[in-house]
Amino acid sequence: MTAERYVVNGLPLPAPLVALIEACRWRKPSDVGPLRALTGLHDADDLLFCDVASMQRNTEQMIDELERGNPTLFGLASGRRSAAPVTDRSLLDVDLCVLIACTAGDGIVCLDYRQQPERPAVVVSEWGARPNGGVAWREIAADIEQLAARVGL
Numbered sequence: 001m002t003a004e005r006y007v008v009n010g011l012p013l014p015a016p017l018v019a020l021i022e023a024c025r026w027r028k029p030s031d032v033g034p035l036r037a038l039t040g041l042h043d044a045d046d047l048l049f050c051d052v053a054s055m056q057r058n059t060e061q062m063i064d065e066l067e068r069g070n071p072t073l074f075g076l077a078s079g080r081r082s083a084a085p086v087t088d089r090s091l092l093d094v095d096l097c098v099l100i101a102c103t104a105g106d107g108i109v110c111l112d113y114r115q116q117p118e119r120p121a122v123v124v125s126e127w128g129a130r131p132n133g134g135v136a137w138r139e140i141a142a143d144i145e146q147l148a149a150r151v152g153l
Helices: 015-022 033-039 052-067 144-151
Strands: 097-102 108-112 121-127 135-141
Touching (some): 015 144, 033 144
């Protein structure tokens, strides 16, 4: 596959994630216990590990939420639009993220490219974690390799 195939939101997917996708191993593990424990998602059993097209589409939908005026509810921000880096780690910078897995409900797992663009962290949405009841984002793995090892991919 071409390198362009693995670019989402203008960001290159990390090589370990590309390897999992190409080996057909980027999917929900048969034992979701470790995944549920790591993410804290009540609906981890329903987590859909996105293909590249779904990553692009779902990431664009998050950006649309920001543009619709729902940033506080979803814990979203944009360094590009505010002309300042998003330093609050409980917020997700839509310009520097890729949604990689989600549930039909409210569970979202993303790559966060802010700290190490060549090795993005993995973050999860936590509904109700903000004073307004909205989403806060929490790091669950230093990178995709650590996530894969912890959940058995």
